[in-house]
Amino acid sequence: MPDLLAAELRVDGDERLARVELRRQIGRLEAELASLVAEAFPRLRIDVAVAAVASAPRALGLGDLEEVRDSLATRVGEARQQLRGQDELETRNRELLDRMLASPADFKWVQISRDDIGAPGCGHWHSRPRFGLLGMLMGWWRVRVSSGCPLSGRLAAVER
Amino acid sequence: MAVAGRSTEPEPRSTFGWVAPRISAEFPGLGISWIEVEGRPGRSPRPVVDRLAETSNRFYGAHAVHMRERPIPWAYRVFFRQIGLDPDRTRTPVEQLALDRLQDGAFKTHGLPGDALTIATIETGIALRAFDAARIEGALCIRDSAPGESLPGRPGKLAHGTLVIADERGPVGLLFGATGEGREVDRDTRRISVAAVQVEGVPQIAVDEALWMVAGVLEVA
Numbered sequence: 001m002p003d004l005l006a007a008e009l010r011v012d013g014d015e016r017l018a019r020v021e022l023r024r025q026i027g028r029l030e031a032e033l034a035s036l037v038a039e040a041f042p043r044l045r046i047d048v049a050v051a052a053v054a055s056a057p058r059a060l061g062l063g064d065l066e067e068v069r070d071s072l073a074t075r076v077g078e079a080r081q082q083l084r085g086q087d088e089l090e091t092r093n094r095e096l097l098d099r100m101l102a103s104p105a106d107f108k109w110v111q112i113s114r115d116d117i118g119a120p121g122c123g124h125w126h127s128r129p130r131f132g133l134l135g136m137l138m139g140w141w142r143v144r145v146s147s148g149c150p151l152s153g154r155l156a157a158v159e160r
Numbered sequence: 161m162a163v164a165g166r167s168t169e170p171e172p173r174s175t176f177g178w179v180a181p182r183i184s185a186e187f188p189g190l191g192i193s194w195i196e197v198e199g200r201p202g203r204s205p206r207p208v209v210d211r212l213a214e215t216s217n218r219f220y221g222a223h224a225v226h227m228r229e230r231p232i233p234w235a236y237r238v239f240f241r242q243i244g245l246d247p248d249r250t251r252t253p254v255e256q257l258a259l260d261r262l263q264d265g266a267f268k269t270h271g272l273p274g275d276a277l278t279i280a281t282i283e284t285g286i287a288l289r290a291f292d293a294a295r296i297e298g299a300l301c302i303r304d305s306a307p308g309e310s311l312p313g314r315p316g317k318l319a320h321g322t323l324v325i326a327d328e329r330g331p332v333g334l335l336f337g338a339t340g341e342g343r344e345v346d347r348d349t350r351r352i353s354v355a356a357v358q359v360e361g362v363p364q365i366a367v368d369e370a371l372w373m374v375a376g377v378l379e380v381a
Contacts, residue, residue, distance in 0.1 A: 027238040034228040041225045054244025057323040057335045059186045068241050
C-alpha cells in the first residue's frame with residue numbers, strides 16, 4: 001500500500017511540475033505579447049485575443065494549459081510578423097519620402113502621411129505643383145508639408 | 161500632528177484567509193486577505209468625488225495600453241490565463257476600470273463603497289471585492305467548488321472545481337466574477353468586508369496598501 005501511494009504521488013508530482021512549467025511559459029508569453037502590443041501602439045492594432053478554455057475560473061489540467069500556451073505562442077508569432085511587416089512598410093515609405101523630397105517632379109501628386117512612416121501626430125507631405133495649372137505645365141513641382149494637427153480652438157470654432 | 165487627508169488612527173489590520181491546499185499547491189502565490197470597516201452604501205461625499213476626478217485626470221489611453229506591462233496588472237493577466245479566462249474578454253478588475261475610464265471619459269462615480277474600490281484598484285492594481293460583513297460567516301477562503309454547490313441566488317450549479325471565494329457556509333462569489341445574492345453590499349449593510357485577491361507576483365505591501373486605501377476613503381465618508 002505505501003508503495004502504491006508513493007507511485008501515485010510521484011506521477012501526480014511529475015504532472016504538477018509540468019503544469020508549473022506551462023504556467024511559467026504562459027507568464028513569459030503574456031509578457032512578450034504585452035510588450036509587442038505596447039511597441040505597436042498607436043501605429044498598429046494587434047489582435048491578442050486567445051479564446052478562454054473555461055467558462056468559469058478553475059485550475060486547468062495539462063491539456064488546457066498546453067492549449068493556452070500554444071494559442072499564446074501563435075499570437076506572439078503573429079504579432080511579431082505583423083510588427084515586422086509594419087516596420088518594413090514604414091521603412092519603404094520613409095525611403096520614398098526621401099526620394100520625393102529630393103525630386104518632387106518624379107512623384108507627382110504623391111501624398112505621404114506621418115502615419116505612413118510611423119511618426120506620431122498629424123500631417124502629411126504632398127508633391128504638388130507651384131502656382132497650380134501654370135506650375136503643372138511648367139514642371140514646377142514641390143513638396144508641401146501640411147501644418148500638423150488642427151488646433152483645438154479651431155475645432156471648437158467649427159463645432160460652434 | 162495629523163496630516164491633511166490622513167487619519168491619525170492606526171491602519172486597520174487585515175486578516176488572512178486560507179487557500180485550499182490543492183489550489184495552493186497549484187498556485188503558490190494565491191491568497192486572500194480582508195479588512196472590515198464601518199460603512200454603508202450611499203452617494204460619495206465631495207472629497208471622494210474630487211479624488212475620483214483627480215484620478216481620472218491622471219489616466220490616459222497610453223496608460224491603459226502600457227498597463228499590461230506593469231508587474232501587478234501583468235500578474236493578474238497571467239493568472240487569468242492560468243485559470244482558463246481570457247483577460248481580453250473577462251477583464252481583470254484594473255483593466256475593466258481602465259476600459260470604462262476610456263469609454264466614459266472619466267471614472268464615473270457609483271457611490272460607496274464602489275468609488276473607494278475604484279480609487280484603490282486604479283492606484284495599486286489590486287483586485288478588490290466588497291461584501292456585507294454581517295453576512296460573512298467566519299474566515300474567507302479561496303477553494304474549488306464541491307459537486308452540487310451553487311452560488312446563492314444564481315441559477316444552476318457550479319461546475320465542479322470552479323474557483324470560488326467562500327466563507328464557512330459556502331461560496332460567496334466566483335473568484336473574479338459574480339457575487340452571491342445576499343452577500344453583496346446593499347442598503348442594509350452597516351459593516352463592509354473588503355477582500356483583496358492576491359496572485360503570484362503581487363507583493364503583500366501592495367495588497368495592504370490597497371486595503372488601507374479603501375479603509376481611508378470609507379473613513380473620509
